[in-house]
Amino acid sequence: MIVPSIDLQGGHAVQLIGGETKAIDAGDPAPIMERFRLAGDVAVIDLDRALSIGDNDAVIERLIAMGNVRVGGGIRSVERALHWLNKGAAKIILGTAATPELLSQLPKDRLIAALDARNGEVVVEGWTKNTGAGVLDRIAALKEHVGGFLVTFVEREGRMQGTDLAFAKAIVEAAAPAKVTIAGGVTTLEELVELDRIGADAQVGMALYSGRMDLGDAIAAPLVSDRPDGLIPTVVADEQGVALGLVYSSHESIRHAVAERRGIYWSRSRNSLWRKGESSGHVQELLAVTPDCDRDALRFTVRQHGAGFCHLGCRTCFGEDGGLGSLSRLLLDRRDHAPEGSYTARLFQDPGLLAAKLREECEELVEAKDRDHVIHEAADVLYFTLARLAREGIGLEEVEAHLRRRGRRVTRRD
Numbered sequence: 515m516i517v518p519s520i521d522l523q524g525g526h527a528v529q530l531i532g533g534e535t536k537a538i539d540a541g542d543p544a545p546i547m548e549r550f551r552l553a554g555d556v557a558v559i560d561l562d563r564a565l566s567i568g569d570n571d572a573v574i575e576r577l578i579a580m581g582n583v584r585v586g587g588g589i590r591s592v593e594r595a596l597h598w599l600n601k602g603a604a605k606i607i608l609g610t611a612a613t614p615e616l617l618s619q620l621p622k623d624r625l626i627a628a629l630d631a632r633n634g635e636v637v638v639e640g641w642t643k644n645t646g647a648g649v650l651d652r653i654a655a656l657k658e659h660v661g662g663f664l665v666t667f668v669e670r671e672g673r674m675q676g677t678d679l680a681f682a683k684a685i686v687e688a689a690a691p692a693k694v695t696i697a698g699g700v701t702t703l704e705e706l707v708e709l710d711r712i713g714a715d716a717q718v719g720m721a722l723y724s725g726r727m728d729l730g731d732a733i734a735a736p737l738v739s740d741r742p743d744g745l746i747p748t749v750v751a752d753e754q755g756v757a758l759g760l761v762y763s764s765h766e767s768i769r770h771a772v773a774e775r776r777g778i779y780w781s782r783s784r785n786s787l788w789r790k791g792e793s794s795g796h797v798q799e800l801l802a803v804t805p806d807c808d809r810d811a812l813r814f815t816v817r818q819h820g821a822g823f824c825h826l827g828c829r830t831c832f833g834e835d836g837g838l839g840s841l842s843r844l845l846l847d848r849r850d851h852a853p854e855g856s857y858t859a860r861l862f863q864d865p866g867l868l869a870a871k872l873r874e875e876c877e878e879l880v881e882a883k884d885r886d887h888v889i890h891e892a893a894d895v896l897y898f899t900l901a902r903l904a905r906e907g908i909g910l911e912e913v914e915a916h917l918r919r920r921g922r923r924v925t926r927r928d
């Protein structure tokens with residue numbers, strides 16, 4: 515699949531030709547991240563740090579908070595690697611510092627070794643110095659220490675002249691079971707499909723920024739269907755992973771959904787695009803498009819607005835959902851619409867009362883002895899915690915996202 519790339523220079527997203535000549539200055543990377551994160555992991559490379567002329571740390575931290583980020587550029591020590599792992603980077607990319615000695619001190623599954631190759635030979639120091647080492651030899655030396663490789667074909671980088679599929683296949687075979695991402699020259703959807711077929715992801719920058727490749731088309735390209743109409747079954751889920759319903763997507767509907775960042779599908783009855791909520795107002799904000807392992811089904815992760823997804827007025831096509839997500843949404847709604855004089859209204863209107871209840875219930879949970887008592891008191895703590903969040907207009911999904919980032923920490927508190 516595609517891994518969109520954001521290269522940072524002076525706080526801006528840029529694209530360079532051959533790693534030297536600036537071809538595109540795309541400005542603030544945050545709106546780009548909003549779009550790119552729909553595809554999954556986004557590679558964020560700090561060119562300034564790589565060249566030891568500054569850093570883009572603050573910008574990268576902001577991007578990590580927005581989605582799954584592979585951080586690279588100037589990571590040359592265990593301390594620097596841990597810094598980004600502890601900040602919540604999904605993975606880190608190490609170049610010349612990727613030695614067995616350093617890698618062995620870090621979590622293997624979150625490490626990507628970057629190999630820059632010119633005509634099959636590894637080059638370093640900003641692609642200016644030949645090492646005499648072959649890419650496949652370096653892979654053999656490092657594969658036991660990393661979860662993946664990023665191999666950039668330097669002679670093709672930024673030039674949109676196509677990639678070397680034969681060499682890419684040899685790299686995938688040599689790296690197995692480590693995952694491989696190919697960068698440099700990937701320009702066409704056909705290349706994306708072929709790389710996916712041989713088991714490699716494609717890191718793409720210039721083709722996306724220049725408009726040569728459409729992100730929605732790139733996400734859809736590797737998908738296959740066994741249906742006569744060519745449609746892709748699509749599970750629609752909310753931010754808690756609750757299935758809202760089953761629909762169908764076409765390559766055209768995926769392109770529109772990604773471009774507009776909305777729940778847009780293909781209507782089998784009308785044989786046309788179906789923009790969810792266009793008539794009812796119950797629109798969906800698209801957060802992620804995830805293919806399954808066989809590339810014959812999709813999951814759309816959405817933020818559902820309004821009453822719900824189902825045409826019967828339910829949140830899901832399987833009936834009303836429950837759990838903490840449902841309670842969180844109810845309290846958020848009650849913040850502005852709680853019946854006057856109700857206990858919930860009092861909680862929102864009197865911060866002192868809410869604070870006192872939280873303290874009281876936390877203490878009772880600590881003191882609870884038997885199993886049923888613990889369950890009862892934990893339920894009270896969760897209710898008042900969600901009320902506290904709702905009072906500030908914070909949904910449970912924001913806390914879950916924070917916990918996911920925190921769960922990526924490698925250095926733990928005592």
